[in-house]
Amino acid sequence: MARDLINIDELSEAELVDLNHRVVARLRFLHEMHAHADMLEYRIGERVEFDSGRGGSRVGVLTKYNKKTVTVVTDTGEHWNVAPCHLRSVENHGTHQRIDPKRIDHQNT
Numbered sequence: 001m002a003r004d005l006i007n008i009d010e011l012s013e014a015e016l017v018d019l020n021h022r023v024v025a026r027l028r029f030l031h032e033m034h035a036h037a038d039m040l041e042y043r044i045g046e047r048v049e050f051d052s053g054r055g056g057s058r059v060g061v062l063t064k065y066n067k068k069t070v071t072v073v074t075d076t077g078e079h080w081n082v083a084p085c086h087l088r089s090v091e092n093h094g095t096h097q098r099i100d101p102k103r104i105d106h107q108n109t
Contacts, residue, residue: 035068038084047090048072050082059090 008016042048042062050072052058060074069081 032068035084039065039070042070042084042087042089048087049090050080050086050088052080062087 006019008019011019044062044064046062047059048062049057049059058072058074058078058080060072060078060080062070063073064071066081069083070087072080072082072087074080
């Protein structure tokens with residue numbers, strides 16, 4: 001598919017600013033679309049693991065989908081908002097272990 005290239009040398013400052021806003025908006029949309037696709041690889045109640053950056057990995061249960069992240073409640077009761085690209089499924093004997101999110105204590109939210 002042939003695309004017409006924009007000659008930015010001919011654009012005014014106002015047109016360049018407008019173009020910049022449109023490019024940034026498009027990039028944000030694409031990023032959110034990829035995050036959403038990554039998010040759908042996991043289900044509410046699924047056990048997942050992620051690197052916390054604070055002393056190793058954490059294991060917990062995915063409890064909520066957010067706009068750009070998912071909420072994971074760790075086995076120690078911590079609540080983390082994690083980008084889905086940082087998650088890994090925790091497998092139990094070759095099958096994904098699912099937990100009922102209604103049974104998780106949400107008092108520490």
